[in-house]
Amino acid sequence: MHLLNIKDLTFLHCGPISLRVKATEITGLSGASGSGKSLFLRALADLEVHEGNVILDDLNQQSITAHLWRQKVALLSAETSWWFDTVAEHFEELSEDDLAALGFNKDCMQWSIARLSSGEKQRLGLLRLLQNEPDVLLLDEPTANLDKHNTRLFEEFVKLYLKEKSACAIWVGHDLEQLKRVSVNRYVLREGEMSNVD
Amino acid sequence: MLIELSVFDLALAAILVLLLGVLSASMKLGITRQLYIAAARTTVQLLLVGLVLKSLFASTSITFILLISVIMISVAGWEILSRQKRKLKGWWGFGVSTGSLFVSSFLITLLCLFTVIQADPWYSPQYAIPLLGMLLGNTMTGIALGMDRLLQNAWQQRPVIEQRLMLGQTADESIADIRREAMRAGMIPIINSMAAAGLVSLPGMMTGQILAGAAPVEAVKYQILIMFMITSGTGLGVISVLWLISKRLFDERERLCFKQLLK
Numbered sequence: 001m002h003l004l005n006i007k008d009l010t011f012l013h014c015g016p017i018s019l020r021v022k023a024t025e026i027t028g029l030s031g032a033s034g035s036g037k038s039l040f041l042r043a044l045a046d047l048e049v050h051e052g053n054v055i056l057d058d059l060n061q062q063s064i065t066a067h068l069w070r071q072k073v074a075l076l077s078a079e080t081s082w083w084f085d086t087v088a089e090h091f092e093e094l095s096e097d098d099l100a101a102l103g104f105n106k107d108c109m110q111w112s113i114a115r116l117s118s119g120e121k122q123r124l125g126l127l128r129l130l131q132n133e134p135d136v137l138l139l140d141e142p143t144a145n146l147d148k149h150n151t152r153l154f155e156e157f158v159k160l161y162l163k164e165k166s167a168c169a170i171w172v173g174h175d176l177e178q179l180k181r182v183s184v185n186r187y188v189l190r191e192g193e194m195s196n197v198d
Numbered sequence: 199m200l201i202e203l204s205v206f207d208l209a210l211a212a213i214l215v216l217l218l219g220v221l222s223a224s225m226k227l228g229i230t231r232q233l234y235i236a237a238a239r240t241t242v243q244l245l246l247v248g249l250v251l252k253s254l255f256a257s258t259s260i261t262f263i264l265l266i267s268v269i270m271i272s273v274a275g276w277e278i279l280s281r282q283k284r285k286l287k288g289w290w291g292f293g294v295s296t297g298s299l300f301v302s303s304f305l306i307t308l309l310c311l312f313t314v315i316q317a318d319p320w321y322s323p324q325y326a327i328p329l330l331g332m333l334l335g336n337t338m339t340g341i342a343l344g345m346d347r348l349l350q351n352a353w354q355q356r357p358v359i360e361q362r363l364m365l366g367q368t369a370d371e372s373i374a375d376i377r378r379e380a381m382r383a384g385m386i387p388i389i390n391s392m393a394a395a396g397l398v399s400l401p402g403m404m405t406g407q408i409l410a411g412a413a414p415v416e417a418v419k420y421q422i423l424i425m426f427m428i429t430s431g432t433g434l435g436v437i438s439v440l441w442l443i444s445k446r447l448f449d450e451r452e453r454l455c456f457k458q459l460l461k
Contacts, residue, residue: 066451070366077360083358
């Protein structure tokens with residue numbers, strides 16, 4: 001059972017923010033563009049300079065090397081980047097079940113990156129990230145480019161993963177309907193302060 | 199048997215450079231200014247050094263020769279920085295480029311003077327200065343190319359580097375491909391020279407010696423020595439630059455951080 005404990009986190013003009021995210025739960029976060037949602041996730045993944053404490057179970061973010069932390073606390077950015085020519089080169093192994101659960105068949109492994117749509121990149125980006133089996137998922141507008149059907153597949157897939165690994169997630173998005181559907185707590189980031197909404 | 203060049207001969211060659219500049223300007227390739235400045239510099243600098251070379255070689259003061267070396271390295275370091283599209287921060291950048299030149303050229307020249315040439319005294323300027331000059335001239339090119347490629351690619355591929363960090367890769371892993379590319383870019387000129395030597399190009403120093411009456415085999419041996427020194431010097435220089443810069447590209451928490459590197 002994993003627990004992400006955020007204590008007095010400050011970055012840029014935001015904070016202090018305190019938040020607890022429990023195992024198998026998704027915390028929803030919305031806010032206007034430029035309100036600092038993405039920066040917040042980046043700070044949690046230690047990709048952005050920040051103050052305050054981020055603790056996973058008993059493990060303080062600053063007590064282990066940054067790359068190990070990012071394997072545990074994994075950020076899926078709104079736009080994923082790909083550097084090899086084909087999909088397969090970005091994966092060590094990938095089960096057909098996982099691919100099918102997100103609406104792909106195994107042929108997609110041979111696809112060239114250049115022909116991927118932004119929605120395909122987001123779904124494959126999730127699979128790529130989950131190879132590290134992270135304890136915390138930080139999802140930055142992960143379904144912004146997906147149609148209704150694939151959005152549902154994505155949501156179910158994330159929920160299933162959290163349940164299987166006792167992991168937890170923070171889901172940043174603009175679609176309040178969706179956030180109500182997937183999350184147990186919802187917050188909004190406004191003028192650097194985070195407040196509960198419902 | 200040396201055929202003397204007239205002012206007209208030089209003017210003809212100068213006109214070619216001039217035309218190249220005009221062509222580049224009309225195609226908006228943006229190299230004209232740099233080209234003209236470099237052409238003017240080569241003329242003035244070579245004329246001046248040609249005038250003092252004899253008295254320079256006559257000198258036997260070690261302090262004087264060290265001073266000349268320091269000037270040569272500083273100028274080469276400065277030139278490396280001037281060739282960069284992404285400008286490095288002042289003193290740090292200068293330190294990296296001159297430091298790598300020190301390793302790649304100065305130390306290798308010393309090694310060669312002590313173990314191979316063994317002139318008396320070891321700092322005899324007619325060996326030390328041209329040797330250092332040849333090494334600096336060549337390693338400078340390699341280092342400038344490698345550095346430029348590293349900085350340009352790292353800048354353009356920021357999203358990829360960050361993505362790799364998000365996937366839990368170390369700073370080293372996230373930049374490995376870019377570093378490999380930069381190493382290749384830095385080494386291509388000298389690898390080309392070695393591969394083409396004798397078949398495509400006749401190295402200037404060797405040709406000069408033979409024309410001046412030296413035994414061909416002796417001239418060839420010198421040339422091979424120089425080539426190997428340039429190669430190892432360039433390799434060492436590029437490696438140290440890539441190592442220093444890619445370390446500096448990340449902060450202590452393995453975040454990509456151009457702030458501490460670029461102007």
